[in-house]
Amino acid sequence: MEEKPAASGNYQTMQATTTFSCEEALRVLQHWGLSVSPEAIAPGSGTANASAIVTLPDRRLMLRRRNPRYARADWVRFDHALLAHLAAAELPVPRGVPSAAGSAWLAEGERVYELFEFIEGDQHREGDARELPEAGATLARLHLSAAGFRPPVEKPWPRFHDPKDLPDWIWPLMDRASGGQREVMEQALELARALAERLPDELYQALPQTIVQGDYHPANLTFRAGRVVGVFDWDWASRQPRMVDVADGLLFFCGVRREPLIAGNIWSLTGAFAIGEERVEQFLNGYRRAITPTADELRALPDLMRARWLYCRVDAARRKVEPARAVEFITKELELPLEGVARLEAGLIASRTEHPPTTC
Helix, strand or coil, X not given: CCCCCCCCCCCCCCCCCCCCCHHHHHHHHHHHCCCCCHHHEEECCCCCCEEEEEECCCCEEEEEECCHXXXXXXXXHHHHHHHHHHHHCCCCCCCECCCCCCCCEEEECCEEEEXXXXXXXXXXXXXXXXXXXXXXXXXXHHHHHHCCCCCCCCCCCCCCCCHHHHHXXXXXXXXXXXXHHHHHHHHHHHHHHHHHHHCCHHHHHHCCEEEEXXXXXXXXXXXXXXXXXXXXXXXXXXXXXXXXXXXXXXXXCCEECCCCCCCCCHHHHCCCCEECHHHHHHHHHHHHCCCCCCHHHHHHHHHHHHHHHHHHHHHHHHHCCCHHHHHHHHHCCCHHHHHHHHHHHHHHHCCCCCCCCCCC
């Protein structure tokens, strides 16, 4: 999961999971004809991409270095064309800053750098009743606009959060688990196998699709006066069932956390939460303003939520957590959101389609 950049901070003392060196940022900015002092650069935050905030006399910019996992030139070209398409529709996405060569990104060997206008805004506040329906409505607007996108190149990615992947990642950790942790790991393995049966590729691919954002959670959105003003981190954008974004929203916007979200901290970003049923209704009501999910989508949604939750724990444990704590990371209150999904399931399946479905 990715995190929006930090708004300010001293570059030499503020720590982030992934950062530029100041020298690297200064050098890369020369490609855009920007000469700034080291004091003009502050670290961003994230769990995969390096980022830095660049303060100019008249505005701020966000400089990113993409994780090599998704830095292929054709993928970057796809993503930037998509962002330009969405920005042209007046949707709240980052706008690229082109260099003299006309591109908002730069490839240097295996490294890809991007420069965007910085979007000023605030993190989601659980107590603001306006923000949940607004987040749902914004997602629907993004889905509808993305359906009309004609990419200059294709980006054929595999399905998201595939439960078939999980047993091979869980098994090597079983010997490290004991007592209650082993019991939870066994339950996770059993759930992964059940989800693989209930969400086969044929069912997944048959669900209505569009270009999805791929990581739709509070750390990737900013708000101002109850309105969404920024949706960030489009590296995972690809054609998938639109409900994978809705599953993200229902989990991470509708979960009530015990502690505030910490930028760039994978333990915080994937921390357990209780799902608030009223919050789910608010988010879905916002989405339904433009798109009414089909009956098949609503039936699949609880299992898409389960797959997303289990995947974000297991995948991050193998890539972003020190090996000695991987079992702890996976098992810590793993069941809490799953209990919430179980309570929601009957209501989601029975959800009315009060208006004719709108498809992408």
